[in-house]
Amino acid sequence: MAEKITSSVDKICLETDCGEKMATLTPDQRLLFKHFTYCPYCAEEMTLVCNNCHEQLTSADFKYCPWCGAEFSN
Ligand SMILES: [Zn+2]
Numbered sequence: 001m002a003e004k005i006t007s008s009v010d011k012i013c014l015e016t017d018c019g020e021k022m023a024t025l026t027p028d029q030r031l032l033f034k035h036f037t038y039c040p041y042c043a044e045e046m047t048l049v050c051n052n053c054h055e056q057l058t059s060a061d062f063k064y065c066p067w068c069g070a071e072f073s074n
């Protein structure tokens with residue numbers, strides 16, 4: 001049995017500039033981003049990604065990452 005990986009669903013903007021801005025936020029501020037539909041910096045639609053492998057997800061309801069197998073704890 002493989003070691004269980006845990007991860008979380010993250011919501012990001014794919015624009016590099018916005019990613020850099022988001023990296024400077026506190027974890028509490030980052031949590032808010034999960035509820036956003038559009039990027040507050042450039043108005044592009046936010047993208048769901050796995051926090052472990054950073055691959056894109058098509059649903060926020062996934063229990064496991066389809067790319068790396070990590071279990072989502074959120
Ligand atoms: Zn953006």
Ligand SMILES: [Zn+2]
Binds near residue numbers: 052066069
């Ligand atoms: Zn993953």
